[in-house]
Amino acid sequence: MLEAKDVTVRFGRTVAVDRVSLRLPDGPCGLGLIGESGSGKTTLGRALLRLAPVASGSIRFDGEDVLAMRQLRPYRRAVQVVLQDTDGALSPRMRVGTAIAEVLRSHRLVPRGAERERVVELLTDVGLPAEHADRYPHQLSGGQRQRVAIARALAVRPRVLVLDEPTSALDVTVQARVLELFERLREEHRLAYLLISHDLAVVERLCERTMVLRSGRVVEEGPTAQVLHDPREPYTRRLRDAVPRLPATPPATP
Ligand SMILES: Nc1ncnc2c1ncn2[C@@H]1O[C@H](COP(=O)(O)OP(=O)(O)OP(=O)(O)O)[C@@H](O)[C@H]1O
Ligand SMILES: [Mg+2]
Structure with a gap:
């Protein structure tokens, strides 16, 4: 349903994304995007959202x-982003319940007066108690x-979530719980x-397919287990070997 063909993004003379094609079918599913720092991952994600200047190609x-x-507006609604930096994403002066209610209001998603109920429902869905609606972001932990x-x-x-290093700022135990949450939400909300992520164990858990970027180009793409455990490219092998946490044996395919 989301399909990019030969997408190129340039910043001056830098080619940040170089003729990249990808397909993200209807969820639940996941496509992992890995590659060293500066390889163009974030720029590609932003290009899909029309937040980076696409020089050529189609989406x-x-x-x-x-x-x-x-x-x-309808597209930006269907394709949402979750970033690593939650401090910047939430306004420090707004109670979190108000911040969520504002989104509901601006998209006219619930009748007037029913926002609170839906906010509580959403907080419950992500494992937070209803009282947290009245807190300010600084009164919550990073994971919260x-x-x-x-x-x-x-x-x-x-329908689609672009997740850019969504767990990198969290410590390992909190990461594990947020990952469980992503796994559950993916099925329940049929998300793509x-x-x-730099964390290949995260990619392995959430993505059936994985794409490897190097200098803006796709160097390898395929089923995640194959890309991570039996990579064709030495570059992918180096990425993988830089991560000590990947289990030695591939998990059973779901
Ligand atoms: N707004 C911008 N203006 C100029 N150059 C940019 C801009 N955004 C990204 N770049 C350049 O594009 C290239 C790709 O950057 P990008 O942020 O997409 O990499 P990345 O793979 O997400 O890296 P990281 O893993 O560190 O987040 C880099 O060379 C970067 O300097
Ligand atoms: Mg990035």
């Missing part, structure tokens, strides 16, 4: 030309803030994930 969502869309960011993304009932 289609349900067959519709994304680059030609005049009304971006990330859950709020996820709840806010889910508020608009998206584009997951950008």
